[in-house]
Amino acid sequence: MDLALDESQIPVQPHRRFNALTDEWLLVSAERTSRPWRGRQEAAPPIDVPAYDASCYLCPGNVRASGRQNPQYDSTLVFTNDFAALKPDLPTASFEDGLLLARSERGTCHVICFSPRHDLTLSRMTAAEARMVVDLWSAETAELGKSFEWVQVFENRGAAMGASNPHPHGQIWAGDSLPDQALKEDATQLHHFESTGHQLLIDYAEQEAGGPRALAIDDYWLVVVPFWAAWPFETLIIPRQPVGRLPDLSDGQRDSLAKHLTELLRGYDGLFGEPFPYSMGWHQAPFDGKDRPYWQLHAHFYPPLLRASVRKFMVGYELLSEPQRDITAEAAADRLRNSMRRTR
Numbered sequence: 001m002d003l004a005l006d007e008s009q010i011p012v013q014p015h016r017r018f019n020a021l022t023d024e025w026l027l028v029s030a031e032r033t034s035r036p037w038r039g040r041q042e043a044a045p046p047i048d049v050p051a052y053d054a055s056c057y058l059c060p061g062n063v064r065a066s067g068r069q070n071p072q073y074d075s076t077l078v079f080t081n082d083f084a085a086l087k088p089d090l091p092t093a094s095f096e097d098g099l100l101l102a103r104s105e106r107g108t109c110h111v112i113c114f115s116p117r118h119d120l121t122l123s124r125m126t127a128a129e130a131r132m133v134v135d136l137w138s139a140e141t142a143e144l145g146k147s148f149e150w151v152q153v154f155e156n157r158g159a160a161m162g163a164s165n166p167h168p169h170g171q172i173w174a175g176d177s178l179p180d181q182a183l184k185e186d187a188t189q190l191h192h193f194e195s196t197g198h199q200l201l202i203d204y205a206e207q208e209a210g211g212p213r214a215l216a217i218d219d220y221w222l223v224v225v226p227f228w229a230a231w232p233f234e235t236l237i238i239p240r241q242p243v244g245r246l247p248d249l250s251d252g253q254r255d256s257l258a259k260h261l262t263e264l265l266r267g268y269d270g271l272f273g274e275p276f277p278y279s280m281g282w283h284q285a286p287f288d289g290k291d292r293p294y295w296q297l298h299a300h301f302y303p304p305l306l307r308a309s310v311r312k313f314m315v316g317y318e319l320l321s322e323p324q325r326d327i328t329a330e331a332a333a334d335r336l337r338n339s340m341r342r343t344r
Contacts, residue, residue, distance in 0.1 A: 007211075012328065019228035020192075020200065022184045026230050026323040030331070045158055045275045049119040049166065058167035060116045076136050077113040084109035086175055088147075107148060107175030112136060114168040121157070121168045121275065123265030130258035134249070137282065140172050142247040145287035148174035150182055153246070158277025160304055160311060178286055185283060186295070193294030201296035205238045213333040215340060216263065220256040223264055225333035230314075230323035232306045233271065233332050235264065237299040244285035244295045264301070267340030272308035 014029045057064040060072045066082035086107030095102040114122060114133050122130055137153050144151045155170035156163045178186065192200035205222040208214055215235065216223040226236045237260065243249060249257070268276035279302045285295035304311040306326055318324055 010328075016322075017228050017329075019226075019230075020204065021188055021226075021228070022181070023188050024184075024322065026228060026325065027317075027321075028325055028328060030326070030328045045160075045277070046166070047274065051117045051119050053118045053167070056118055056165065056167050058111075058113050058165055058169055059118055073113070073116055076115070076132055078110055078136065078140060081109040081111050081171070086173060103177075105175055105177060107173060108144070109174075110140060110144075110172045112140065112170045112172060114170065118167050121265070122155075122261060123269050123275070125262055127255070127258045127262055130262050131254055134246075134254050134258050134261075137170075137172075138246040138249060138254075141245060141282075141284065144172065144174040145245070145247075148176060149286050149288045150175050150178050151284065151287065152179070152281060154279065154281030156279050158275060160277035161279050163277075182283065182286065186286070186292075189294045189296065190292075199242055199294055199296045201238050201298055202240065202242065205240055209240075212330045215267075215333060215337050216260055218256055218260075220253045221260050223260050225329045225336065227329055229329045229332065230325055231302045231304060232312050232325065232327060233268065233303045233336055234329075235301040235336070237261075237264075237301075239297055242293075243297050244292065245297055246282060246284055248297070263340055263344060266343040267336055268301075268303060270339040270343040271335065272305065274308065276303055277305065278303035 012030045014027065016025045016027055018025055052059055054062065056062055058070065058077075060070055060074070060077075063069050064082055068079075068082065070077065070079075086105060086109050088106060088108045090104050090106045092106075093104040112133075114120070115125070115129065120129070122133065125133075141151045141153060151172060151174045153170065153172050159166075189200045192198070192203070196203070205224070208224045208227070209217055209222060213225045213227060214222060215225065217240075220240060222238050222240055224236050224238070225234060229235075237257070239249075239253060241253075243253070265276075268278065280299060282297065282299050284297045285292045306312045312326065314323065
């Protein structure tokens, strides 16, 4: 017989949780953190990083691998990736043969340097410095949205997440098509809006406010370890009022976001006393000319570390069946919230 439980009775034993944003399930196995580990150990990232590195492709005035020279920038820098995964001038073309289908994809890839300083990551910035990054994300989104349907702002931090350069930087890829994650989130948000008349993520933020997974909250934003988190210390940042895209953020929302970003990232760094790797990115309403009142801007943070030198690998069962996590979202939120308090 199925039992109807309230949230306080959610079992610590293996159970599945539903991701309302992607319409998928994941397995939670909260007792697996005690298992012995003789697998790969992640090397600790360097802590003593110079403010300028003459060998860095992204520092001011240095020559990149392509032979192009960076200007002597003093705040932020944007340039088209010298080894871009997408190109803007491709002709429209397709191939179809039974079950085989391919289409050309027009787009562009930009690199964003957050600071001229080689050692100044977002976690070490002041809120005012982080606000400049927020403004740059917004300005680049608005410009690329004039030409492309999907604008993906993201950052890979640390060698563990494949960052090819330690200089603090992110990227923006823009293309003509909605990628798979965007299609999933578009469908779930539309379904919820048609069923309730409300934005899914605003309803979710209200339900999580003040709960065991909330990390920070004010009039503008909620920072939360989502109920359905797959990665050990995954977080979600959601505006508490309707907003579809980064350029739509007000001054107050931008100031508050910059504060929350720096506090969250310092909390990440404080978990294990070292720079914390992650992939993060913004999901925002597509630029296809369609009215999408159901879309709510939000940022995902996907950090891989389960312990200081042990990362979570999405392999085996995760690749072949569904995501599985080794600690509950509530336990992760408690540890991360305490770290954020210590590092303020």
